[in-house]
Amino acid sequence: MPHLKRALQLHLQFSRLRLNAEGSASGLDAFGHAVFGLNQLGHVVLSNRSAQQIITSGRDLSLANDHLDAADPHASKKLQTGIAQALATGTMTGSPPTTPFS
Numbered sequence: 001m002p003h004l005k006r007a008l009q010l011h012l013q014f015s016r017l018r019l020n021a022e023g024s025a026s027g028l029d030a031f032g033h034a035v036f037g038l039n040q041l042g043h044v045v046l047s048n049r050s051a052q053q054i055i056t057s058g059r060d061l062s063l064a065n066d067h068l069d070a071a072d073p074h075a076s077k078k079l080q081t082g083i084a085q086a087l088a089t090g091t092m093t094g095s096p097p098t099t100p101f102s
Contacts, residue, residue, distance in 0.1 A: 040090070042067055042083055 028035045028048035037046030043066040047055070054061050062069050068083065070076040 036068060038068075038083065038087070040087060042087055044068060 028046075029050070031048065031050070034051035034054050035046075035048045036044050036051050039045045044063060045066075055063055058071075060071055060075075062071065068079060070079045
């Protein structure tokens with residue numbers, strides 16, 4: 001019986017996490033901007049409706065293997081550099097950029 005009790009506890013925890021994630025995504029829709037959430041590997045794990053519309057249009061940004069990429073090669077390089085800097089700062093493996101990337 002303990003394994004069934006644990007399975008039920010895990011199911012309830014996963015259900016709460018899913019609802020929290022769905023609530024967060026819905027809350028992000030209230031912003032007037034596209035929002036992408038990335039994990040420590042740079043994979044897009046969360047996006048609001050505006051972000052999804054940008055990806056769906058395929059004009060400026062795309063997703064390849066859950067990674068953001070820009071259509072323009074110059075913009076893509078800047079995007080990848082900015083993401084790498086943010087990830088390094090967020091994971092404490094690097095320091096914040098001294099100037100905003102432009």
